[in-house]
Amino acid sequence: MSDPNFYLLMAAAALAGLAMLTLAALNGWRGWLQLKHQQMAQDHLATTPAGPSAGARIEIADLKERIRKLEAIAAGVDL
Structure with missing residues (x-):
């Protein structure tokens, strides 16, 4: 060995x-x-999750703009 x-x-x-x-x-x-x-x-x-469709995004943007206008009216600001 x-x-x-x-x-x-x-x-x-x-x-x-x-x-x-x-x-x-x-x-x-x-x-x-x-x-x-x-x-x-x-x-x-x-x-x-799948992203929102283009139509849904446009609708959300429109609703946000309406809310801004209503808040401005409530605050007495002229647009």
Whole structure:
């Protein structure tokens, strides 16, 4: 067992095994990160409300303008 080739072969095998385990763990980590990214994107799409339509925005702006006019009338300011 004092053969230097035996120790060199064992070290190379251990290094190869460690490299395989490291690559497998790295692949699993990347897959988990991709899964979490997809889940976050899906949750973001599900919780993001659709913006109001153009007609609704125009109507809201019209109502705000009416409120401003009524408040000015109530305060006695001439427009």
